[in-house]
Amino acid sequence: MARNIGSRYTAHQILGRGSAGTVWLGEGPEGPVAIKLLREDLASDQELVGRFVQERTALLGLDHPKVVGVRDLVVDGNDLALVMDLVRGTDLRTRLDRERRLAPEAAVAIIADVADGLAAAHAAGVVHRDVKPENILLDMEGPLGPAGSHPALLTDFGVAKLIDTPRRTKALRPAGANPQNPPTPSGIIGTPDYIAPEIVEGLPPRAAVDIYALATVLYELLAGFTPFGGGHPGAVLRRHVTETVVPLPGIPDELWQLIVQCLAKAPASRLRASELATRLHDLLPLIAGMPPLDVDEPDVEPAPEPYEDAAPAARDEPRRRGAVPLVPGATPADSNRDTHTSMRVPAPDELAGGARGTARAPRTPGQRRPGSARHKADAVRKRRITLGVAALVVAAAVGVGGWLATSDGDTEAPPQDSKQSAPSEP
Known part of the structure; x- marks a missing residue:
């Protein structure tokens, strides 16, 4: 059903839903548009x-x-909308869900496009503030690039900043603080898998x-999983601060060093x-023709159960990887990658609680990751087998020893004669 957005635009049908609102296919004075x-x-x-x-x-x-250009911002009664260029295609998350990982040439071409857009911004x-596959659109009508990749465009500029209310930052400004110095934010706005460590530690973006x-x-496009993701969002945030990224096998060192530099914990060290x-x-040119990498996703720690007052449907619905309700009544679709996550900044002792240098290592197919649940289970099985064999050996040794002891007693103490001599007559 069509609806008017302000006096100049008409929304015709829903194209998709996100954390901040709904995207509609619309019409404006200059033709088709996307209306968020x-x-x-x-x-x-x-505010x-x-x-x-x-x-x-x-x-x-x-x-x-x-x-993706923003053409207009509409404030009209209860409607608050961004009118944007219409991109006929899909988002990068949809392609990842379909292909799991991309060939390095296609992955690098897409990220290079987005980096060009970020440079201008x-x-x-x-x-x-919220770069992720859901916010990267692939223009299916644009000219094909390296490895047949479609042009990539970054969308949703300003949305993360808009929904991050200043009231979250006022509480932590100490008395007498210099107003020229920005306060430390008390909340985290973003998607856990992609949040920079300085955001987790409370620094301004x-x-x-x-x-x-x-x-x-880029790491996710190559590997099929993010370097620090998986499990509860709190654990993901801690990994960003405390763990180092583990190399991906099979890519040129020049590409790997580029990824490492851009994932540096210190913002000033990044490109x-x-x-x-x-x-x-x-x-x-260096990675032209390379096939997708062949690595298995690391094991992740089990996610906690939903809150007791969560809706039954939320408890019964299978979870996507890493999707854990953050607030009572939330469903997995409302958290982690699909939405902005608003969480308090962890205290320093909480951040220091994680193991250092133990990032979730990618594995070659069939190989167990050291320290993973499956690796531990294998170790437990091996210990049980070893103990069982040892017990059988001990039992056998005890049995043989008992038999030898019995045999030796029979040899050294022959049985006495059962016949007694008759007493002699006087």
């Missing part, structure tokens, strides 16, 4: 509406072929957080978006 209609609870937040208007100039001015002073997230997406784009483009 934010949730009603967001539209009723007056958010104020920021929405403040961000209008920056978002409308972001014009680059690798960025960062130059304009705009930080995305800078351009480097987008580079970290984009390198995480800038323009540098990353240039180096990725330069690497394309």
Whole structure:
């Protein structure tokens, strides 16, 4: 059913749903558009509406072929919407779900496109803050690139910043603090698998957080899983801070070193978006024709059970990898990769609680990861077998010893004669 969005646009049908709202296929004065209609609870937040208007100039001015352009921002009654260019295609998550991992050439070509878009955004002073496969669109009508890849465009600029309310940051400003220094945020906005460690530690988001997230997406395209993901979101956040990324077998060292640099814990050690784009483009001839990597996804720690007051459907529905309800009543579809996650910043002692240098290592097919649940189970089985064999050996030894002892007693003490001599007569 069609609905009017402001006075200039009409939304015709739903294209998809996300954490912040619903995307509609719409029509405007200049033709077809995509309209992202934010949730009603967001539209009723007056502070958010104020920021929405403040961000209008920056978002409308972001014009680059690798960025989904924002044409208009609509504030009309209960409607709060971003009107964007219509990209006819799909998102990168859909392709990953279908293919699991991509050939290195295709993966690098896609990430190079996104890095080009980020370079333009960062130059304009705009930080995305939620780079992930769901926010990378593949234009099926655009010219094919290396390895037959479709042009990639980054979308949803400004959405993460819009829904991050300033009220979350005011509580931690100490008395007498210098207003020129930004306060430490008390909440984490983003998607756990792609959040940079400085965000987990409470630092304000800078351009480097987008580079970290984009390198995480590149790792995922190559491996089929993220370097620190899996299990409960709290454990994922801790890994970002405490663990080091484990190498992927089978890729050129130049590509691996690039990934490592962009996943550096220190933001200043990462490449800038323009540098990353240039180096990725330069690497394309080196990896031309390489097949997808052949690695198995690491084992993950078991996720906790949902809250008791969660809806029965949420308890019965099979979980996606890493999807754990964060609030009572939430369903797996409301958490982790599919949505923005709002969590408190872990305390330093909580961050230090994880094992260091034990990132979830990718494995060759059939190989158990040391320390994993399956690896431990194998070890337990081996110990049981060893103990069982040892017990049989001991039992056999005891039996043989008893038999020998019995045989020796019979030899050394012959039986006495049962006949007694008659007494002699006097």
